[in-house]
Amino acid sequence: MEPAPPDVSAPTRISGSTRLYAVLGDPVAQVRAPSLLNPLFARLGTDAVLIPVHVEPDDFAHVFQGLIRMKNLDGILVTIPHKAAALRLADEVSPAAAAAGAVNALRREPDGRWTGENFDGTGFVRGLTGAGHLPEGRRIVLMGAGGAGSAIAAALLAAGCAQLTLCDPDTAKLAALVARLEEHWPGRARGEAAPALEDADIVVNATPLGMRPDDPQPFPLLALAPRCVVADVIMKPRETALLKAAAALGHPILHGAHMLDHQLDLYRTFFRLDEPPGP
Structure with a gap:
């Protein structure tokens, strides 16, 4: 009897080695990114999870600075109303993000710097x-x-x-x-x-x-x-x-x-999800 295929809609099994991603917004209840990225992590066999973080504008810079100090946080997605503020906090941004004056995705580089991009x-x-x-x-x-x-x-x-x-x-x-x-x-x-x-x-x-x-x-x-x-x-x-x-x-x-649906492949490339994990 063939084994049943894995249920990619099931919650990720979180362990001490799980890599973290966060989506920041105000409000945040409406975001669809967790329902897209978490099944993608499961399909790819990536030990990672994306969580929603509700943060008001006055607290955004403090929360952002705290999150990026987490050594197991690899990426941040940003939604309303924080995209312009996130651009100002990124270490480097793409030309497209600079023209827009906003970012909606940031990734941690190997040297610890944070690169911002905008896929909206x-x-x-x-x-x-x-x-x-x-x-x-x-x-x-x-x-x-x-x-x-x-x-x-x-x-x-x-x-x-x-x-x-x-x-x-x-x-x-x-x-x-x-x-x-x-x-x-x-x-x-x-x-x-x-x-x-x-x-x-x-x-x-x-x-x-x-x-x-x-x-x-x-x-x-x-x-x-x-x-x-x-x-x-x-x-x-x-x-x-x-x-x-x-x-x-x-x-x-x-x-x-x-x-958002058409951003999934862009996120996959941006966050280097198809690359083998580092040592």
């Missing part, structure tokens, strides 16, 4: 493209200039979108993002308080609005042109009020889960 933008563009909505040549409106929004903005421009209009109530943060993008993609990104939604081919919600049932809509759907694609980066709930209303009006929609 790449994951989002892969999800968008995989759903048949190519950003190249499109006019895109992006609501939210935070960590996820900044990374998505850089990735959309790198993917060839014709015009990117950004909107955020924090005018200083918005201006700083536009200035960074201008250095790499001159003349193709602009910030506006009231973007012309009727001209957009794709509109992206990269704000936290929609995580709670009583949140207002991030933008008025009735202002959109027919068949404008509506995308959301919120992962829980999967069917946000925005996406439900957009689908009811006949707009193609893109769920937030796509952004």
